[in-house]
Amino acid sequence: MTRSRLGMLAALLGTGALLAAAVAVEPFPHEDHSKLFVRCQTCHPGAAQPGQSFWPAAADCASCHDGTIEKEVPWTPRTEPLPSNLRFTHEAHARVFTQEQRRDTTLTCTECHSAPGAKWMSVQREVMDNCFACHEVRTAHFDAQPGKCATCHVPFSEMPSGVTAARVATWKAPTSHESADFQAEHGDLAAPVVVNGTSYQVSPACATCHAREYCVTCHVNAPEVPEIQALRPDPRSLAMKEGKIEAPASHEEPAFLTTHGRKLSRKQLMLKCGTCHTATSCEACHQVPPQQVRLLAVAGPGRGTGATVTRARPSTHGKNFTDGHAALASGSPQTCAGCHVQEQCLQCHRPNAGGQGTFHPADYISRHPVAAYSRETSCADCHNPGQFCQTCHAQNGIVARGTFIGGQATYHDGNPTFAVGHGPAARQGLETCVSCHTEKDCMVCHASFGGRRFSPHGPNFPAEKLRKANPQMCLACHRLGIPSN
Amino acid sequence: MTRCPGLVRVGLAALAITTSAAPVAAQGFRASFDLRGQSVATRGWLLDSVPRSDVQPGVGGGLYSSTGYAVTCSTATFCYYYAPGPRLQYAPVVLTTDVTAWGLGTSGLSAHLNIRMNASAADEPFAGTTPAFQFWEGYLSYQHAWFGVLAGRQVFTSRLGFAGFDGGRATVRHRTLGLEATGYVGLGLARASSVGINDPATAPLGDYIPGERNLIGGIEVGIARGPVEARAQWQRQVDRTTDYLMSDFLSGNAVIRPLERVAVAGGLDYDLAQGWVGSAEAEIRYMAPRVYVTAGFKRYMPHFDLWTIWPAFSPVPWNGVQGSVVVSPLRWLKLRGRIEWHEFEGTGAETALGSAAPTGSLWAAGATITAFPRWTFDAGWMYDKNFGAAAAGGDVSIGWTPRDPLVLRLYGAYSQRPLVYRYNDSYVTWAGLDVSLRATQQVLVGASVVYINEDRNRPDAAAFDWNQARVSAFVTYVLSAGGADRLSVPDAVKRMPSAVGYQR
Numbered sequence: 001m002t003r004s005r006l007g008m009l010a011a012l013l014g015t016g017a018l019l020a021a022a023v024a025v026e027p028f029p030h031e032d033h034s035k036l037f038v039r040c041q042t043c044h045p046g047a048a049q050p051g052q053s054f055w056p057a058a059a060d061c062a063s064c065h066d067g068t069i070e071k072e073v074p075w076t077p078r079t080e081p082l083p084s085n086l087r088f089t090h091e092a093h094a095r096v097f098t099q100e101q102r103r104d105t106t107l108t109c110t111e112c113h114s115a116p117g118a119k120w121m122s123v124q125r126e127v128m129d130n131c132f133a134c135h136e137v138r139t140a141h142f143d144a145q146p147g148k149c150a151t152c153h154v155p156f157s158e159m160p161s162g163v164t165a166a167r168v169a170t171w172k173a174p175t176s177h178e179s180a181d182f183q184a185e186h187g188d189l190a191a192p193v194v195v196n197g198t199s200y201q202v203s204p205a206c207a208t209c210h211a212r213e214y215c216v217t218c219h220v221n222a223p224e225v226p227e228i229q230a231l232r233p234d235p236r237s238l239a240m241k242e243g244k245i246e247a248p249a250s251h252e253e254p255a256f257l258t259t260h261g262r263k264l265s266r267k268q269l270m271l272k273c274g275t276c277h278t279a280t281s282c283e284a285c286h287q288v289p290p291q292q293v294r295l296l297a298v299a300g301p302g303r304g305t306g307a308t309v310t311r312a313r314p315s316t317h318g319k320n321f322t323d324g325h326a327a328l329a330s331g332s333p334q335t336c337a338g339c340h341v342q343e344q345c346l347q348c349h350r351p352n353a354g355g356q357g358t359f360h361p362a363d364y365i366s367r368h369p370v371a372a373y374s375r376e377t378s379c380a381d382c383h384n385p386g387q388f389c390q391t392c393h394a395q396n397g398i399v400a401r402g403t404f405i406g407g408q409a410t411y412h413d414g415n416p417t418f419a420v421g422h423g424p425a426a427r428q429g430l431e432t433c434v435s436c437h438t439e440k441d442c443m444v445c446h447a448s449f450g451g452r453r454f455s456p457h458g459p460n461f462p463a464e465k466l467r468k469a470n471p472q473m474c475l476a477c478h479r480l481g482i483p484s485n
Numbered sequence: 486m487t488r489c490p491g492l493v494r495v496g497l498a499a500l501a502i503t504t505s506a507a508p509v510a511a512q513g514f515r516a517s518f519d520l521r522g523q524s525v526a527t528r529g530w531l532l533d534s535v536p537r538s539d540v541q542p543g544v545g546g547g548l549y550s551s552t553g554y555a556v557t558c559s560t561a562t563f564c565y566y567y568a569p570g571p572r573l574q575y576a577p578v579v580l581t582t583d584v585t586a587w588g589l590g591t592s593g594l595s596a597h598l599n600i601r602m603n604a605s606a607a608d609e610p611f612a613g614t615t616p617a618f619q620f621w622e623g624y625l626s627y628q629h630a631w632f633g634v635l636a637g638r639q640v641f642t643s644r645l646g647f648a649g650f651d652g653g654r655a656t657v658r659h660r661t662l663g664l665e666a667t668g669y670v671g672l673g674l675a676r677a678s679s680v681g682i683n684d685p686a687t688a689p690l691g692d693y694i695p696g697e698r699n700l701i702g703g704i705e706v707g708i709a710r711g712p713v714e715a716r717a718q719w720q721r722q723v724d725r726t727t728d729y730l731m732s733d734f735l736s737g738n739a740v741i742r743p744l745e746r747v748a749v750a751g752g753l754d755y756d757l758a759q760g761w762v763g764s765a766e767a768e769i770r771y772m773a774p775r776v777y778v779t780a781g782f783k784r785y786m787p788h789f790d791l792w793t794i795w796p797a798f799s800p801v802p803w804n805g806v807q808g809s810v811v812v813s814p815l816r817w818l819k820l821r822g823r824i825e826w827h828e829f830e831g832t833g834a835e836t837a838l839g840s841a842a843p844t845g846s847l848w849a850a851g852a853t854i855t856a857f858p859r860w861t862f863d864a865g866w867m868y869d870k871n872f873g874a875a876a877a878g879g880d881v882s883i884g885w886t887p888r889d890p891l892v893l894r895l896y897g898a899y900s901q902r903p904l905v906y907r908y909n910d911s912y913v914t915w916a917g918l919d920v921s922l923r924a925t926q927q928v929l930v931g932a933s934v935v936y937i938n939e940d941r942n943r944p945d946a947a948a949f950d951w952n953q954a955r956v957s958a959f960v961t962y963v964l965s966a967g968g969a970d971r972l973s974v975p976d977a978v979k980r981m982p983s984a985v986g987y988q989r
Contacts (some may be wrong), residue, residue: 254772255745316748316772324779324807327750327766330644331738332714333707342622342642343517343583346599349647350621350677353603353613354521354579355933355957361880362935362955366913367902373873374803374827374845375785378764381646383613384678386687392612394689397530397570410532410557410565412906419559421839425906427832428841429873430800431787438692439794446798458799459833462759469758470729470791476693477794 034121040109047090047109048098053077054090083162085153085208142174146205147195155207157232165239171209173241184248187275190227201230211237218243220306221274221297245276245307254315258335261290269295281309285339322348322359323377349382373429380431389435399436411436427458439476447477514586515965522578523957525611528950529570534563544944553946555908569949576606577614593628601679615686619679621649632657641669643705644736644752645720649674650701663710673701673722682792695792697725715739724792731790733757746772758791764802775813782806783827803827803845817856821865823849829872842905845871859886876902878913890923910942911951927965932958 041047046054055077065073097108112130113123128141137148176182176189190206192199200207206227211234216222223229250256264272269292278299286293297303317325329336348359356362359382364371372379383389393399398411412418418425426433445452457463467474467482474482535550537558543549548556548564556564580602587595599622603614624637635654640647652671658664675682681698688694703720716738722731738752751767768781786802789795805827813819825847832841851865861884868877878900885893897916903909915938921931935955941948 252774253745254774254777255742255748259742259745315774315777316770324768326644327738327752327768328740328748330642331716331750331752332709332740333642333716334709334714335740342640343599345642345647346621346640350601350679351613352519352521352579352581352601353523353577353611355523355959356935356955362896362917362933363898363900363913363915363937365953366911366915366937366939367869367876367900369874369904370869370871370876370902374871375787376825376847376869378646378785380676380788382677384675384687386675386689386692387615387678388613391610391615391689395529395573395609395612396527397532397567399690410559410567413555413557414905414907414909415839416557417838418906421836423834423836423839424832424841425839425873427799427801427834428803428829428843430789430795430798432873434795438688438690440692442798443794456798458801459831461797461799462761465758465760466791466796469733470724470727470731472724472727472729473791473794473797477797 030121030123031119034119037121048094050091054081080162083160085156085159085163087150087152087154140175142172143176144205146189146203147193147200149208150195150198150200150204153204153208155204155232156209156211156237157207157234159234159236163236165236168236169239169241171240174205183246187225187227192227192230202227207231209237209240211235213237214240214243216302216304218245218304218306219275220278220299220303221270222304223302224270224274224297247307257285257312257314258316258338261292261338264292266292266295276307277309278303278306281307284309285311290338326377326381351382351388369432372432372435375431385431385434393436400438400441443477449477449479449481451477513588513966514584515963516582516584517961517963519581519583519959519961520578521581521957521959522576522606523955524607525575525953525955527573527575527953529573530567531570532565533568534565537562537564540564549945555943555945555947567947573609574607575609575611577611578604578606579614591627595626595628596624597626598623615689616680616684621679631659639671641703643703643718643720644716644738644754645718645734646676648701648703648720649679652701663708665707665709667705667707668703670700670702673699682790695724695726699723699731699792700725712742713739714741722790729791730758731792732788734763748772756786756788759796762786763788768807777811778809780806780808785827799833801830801832803829817854819853819855821849821851821853823847827871842872845869860884873906874902874904876900878902892919892921894919908943908945908947912940912942914938914940927963929961930959932956 037043041049043056043060044054045052056075057077058075061073061075064070093112094108097103097111110118110120110123111134113125113127115122115124115127115129131152132138132141135148135151137144137151139145177186179185190203192201193203194200195204207230210231212222212228212231213233213235214237215225215228215231217238219225219228251260274296277296279293279296280299282293282296299305351359360368371377379385379389390399412422415421442456443451445454446456447453448455463474463483471482533554535556537560540548540550540556540558543553543555548558550556550564550566554566554568556566558564582598582600582602584598585595589596601619601621603610603617603619605611605614620638622637622639624635624639627634633656636652638649638651639654640649641654642648650669650671650673652669654667654669656665656667658666672681674680675684675687678684678687680686683695683698685694700723701720703718705716705718707716708714718736719734720736721733723729724731734754734756736752736754738750740748740750742748748770749768750770751765753765754763755761756763762784763786764784766781766783768779768783771778782805784802784804787800789800805825807823807825809821809823811819811821827845829841829843831843847867847869849865849867849869851863854862862882863884864879864881866879869875870877878898880896880898880900882894882896885895887893895916895918897914899912899914902911902913915936917933917935919931919933921929923929933956937953937955939951939953941951
């Protein structure tokens with residue numbers, strides 16, 4: 001069973017226990033007794049006098065509720081105060097009223113426990129507005145300024161053990177946590193503050209409800225974040241609803257995958273990326289992780305798992321990307337090298353005869369003439385014309401094995417005059433011709449020495465440049481009679 | 486294994502020594518072994534002839550043999566035709582090994598090896614399997630913060646292609662400024678090959694080949710600063726026997742990202758030996774969360790080494806424009822479209838007896854639906870026409886991932902594929918099934934079955950059956966230490982969601 005399910009079960013059990021307790025002990029009907037008591041301390045002497053019981057004794061109630069005057073009531077006074085994360089004590093508050101302000105304790109109880117203008121003994125456990133009014137909190141409870149929380153609440157790790165994990169699981173999140181920017185900005189909210197002259201290494205607002213374990217569920221850089229280390233450990237914090245890491249909006253940008261390493265300084269990398277990502281998450285994509293990755297933490301104890309990265313094809317690598325990636329790959333090899341190593345280039349560019357290639361679709365054999373005639377991509381980047389094209393064509397019996405004018409023209413039977421009119425096709429698709437024909441085939445007609453002297457040279461033929469670069473080519477057809485221009 | 490050159494043996498020995506040395510701090514290695522095999526059966530063609538006196542006019546007015554084959558009578562005495570050849574059975578088995586080892590006693594020193602061994606379980610060798618032992622890379626690398634050195638057999642990738650050579654490469658870099666300069670020189674390998682241009686394997690038809698491997702060298706400088714990455718390169722190949730040039734190119738590339746969502750990429754190469762602009766392209770890419778648009782210009786110029794006679798045949802380039810768009814109106818729906826159009830430059834060879842359509846175009850559209858978890862539906866249509874052939878058709882695929890490590894894909898398509906210079910208007914229907922399973926983090930296995938049915942629409946007996954079935958299987962195993970214990974890019978990432986159709 002996962003931790004979240006266990007937490008849910010604990011929360012359900014805790015809630016059930018609280019409901020059971022509420023049913024078993026009905027709240028005392030203060031207003032029904034308003035004409036009997038004129039002082040709160042009659043029943044709650046401990047509220048003003050240290051060492052006295054805070055609750056009335058069962059015998060005190062039984063003086064009326066004896067079964068004759070009034071029906072009996074079950075009542076067993078508590079011996080310990082109700083556990084909570086409140087910093088509040090009656091003794092301290094009573095001292096302020098009675099000793100510093102010299103007020104009557106009979107009246108001061110209602111300052112906290114009754115709404116303004118309420119009838120005598122119309123009391124509640126607490127009237128929070130009254131607390132806020134005195135302590136100058138001018139917002140709703142869950143919108144209070146960070147420093148104000150510590151006025152009434154102790155840090156999470158200092159809560160009495162009576163505040164169970166099940167009770168923690170029922171706590172409500174402050175309004176700020178619902179903000180869309182909360183994930184990105186909560187670090188600023190947790191920054192150290194000084195409240196009423198007291199320095200806090202982590203905002204009391206965070207420390208009130210969270211302990212270190214909770215932050216570690218997400219933060220992979222927890223050991224390096226002073227605010228997290230300022231929180232003390234307390235496993236009860238894990239009972240709270242687990243935080244959910246959502247990729248920032250910037251990660252949705254199509255260009256993010258190709259640019260995310262360029263804009264960040266070392267400090268930004270640590271602060272921004274290092275919060276959610278370990279070096280391991282970079283290695284999910286980067287075959288050879290760049291140097292900056294070394295700045296990120298390595299996954300281990302005391303760190304959260306962080307964002308789980310799944311290697312994904314960038315949006316730029318769409319359906320047609322492989323056909324046209326040459327311009328990007330040769331122009332920006334460093335970008336490609338972010339995720340790819342040369343071995344992967346060779347996997348496609350050095351075709352494997354043992355299976356269907358990863359580049360061409362499975363039926364490519366049946367339609368490769370179309371692509372070959374126009375060279376929609378350069379075949380020779382991956383296929384050696386001799387080893388690949390000629391070998392296959394020869395095995396299938398469709399290459400020229402003799403003179404071109406002989407039987408070989410039969411292959412081009414779709415055009416009766418192909419043999420004498422093949423010039424345009426040859427100049428447009430010479431690479432295709434070479435997949436079946438050798439130099440000897442063409443020299444039968446095109447050689448000026450030993451051939452039929454049909455010039456193969458086209459308009460603007462750079463004769464002089466070629467002769468200068470490699471006269472051997474000229475010698476093949478012209479022998480020693482190479483024209484001067 | 487048919488050959489093992491001395492250099493290979495030296496490289497293997499060096500790697501064995503370095504990897505078997507006493508472990509030092511941070512020593513590690515990553516080795517991947519990829520074993521693949523497939524079975525393919527096709528019908529070969531057989532050139533045959535009949536005496537000219539034995540042919541007679543038939544359908545369409547052409548000449549036919551008495552057995553019903555349309556014939557071409559290009560000589561005075563005989564007429565020729567293609568008859569069904571023998572059934573050809575191929576069964577290539579390929580083991581690819583890639584090893585990288587580091588922590589060899591010196592920080593920054595690593596050893597790399599990439600080899601492939603081919604075997605055949607049938608009589609016919611499959612295309613690309615010769616020679617049986619293919620030594621693609623084997624080098625030592627030393628990398629320092631501001632410089633790096635590579636020595637051995639290596640592949641240098643650049644705009645000018647994948648240049649393989651046995652030699653050295655040195656790079657100096659300034660990380661702060663983002664500058665990098667590389668120089669390299671060595672004995673070259675043939676294009677897309679593990680052997681030199683003097684190896685008979687590169688000339689199966691017995692054509693002329695040089696007596697020695699060529700010399701290749703070049704310089705590349707690059708900058709990567711902010712939104713700009715740019716490279717410039719000069720590369721020359723020289724015939725060692727004659728000292729003549731085999732190729733001499735300048736090239737430049739740049740990718741600029743002026744805005745977060747915009748990238749502009751372009752490049753051009755210039756043939757110094759022939760004095761003309763080679764291939765070039767420029768494109769702009771716009772990327773928004775639900776829209777991806779590209780538009781650009783492209784020029785393609787074929788390249789032939791100068792030791793062949795092909796540059797003298799004046800191949801012409803084509804210039805074209807292309808654009809594509811991918812839109813996701815809904816999270817589970819992705820629509821795509823693509824248009825390309827190109828026009829060849831004038832050949833100067835048009836006559837009354839022969840011409841070639843100077844233009845070509847490609848139109849494609851498709852949709853991918855991912856409305857249901859673990860299911861991917863894809864459909865596409867494409868029309869592709871150029872001067873020598875055309876293809877039009879559609880394809881569908883269904884991908885299903887019942888459990889994360891297991892991926893199944895069923896696909897099928899139909900297309901019409903006419904040829905211009907041969908009576909061969911084929912109607913192709915095909916279907917296939919791919920299965921892949923990542924058995925463990927180190928092991929990936931898969932299998933594939935494809936059946937291709939091709940109806941050849943000819944008026945004569947040469948419309949013989951050319952159907953074929955292909956069955957293949959593979960297993961990839963990665964062995965590693967030092968933390969790199971993951972497979973390389975999984976197929977699920979490397980391949981398109983339905984990389985089986987025309988929409989490539």
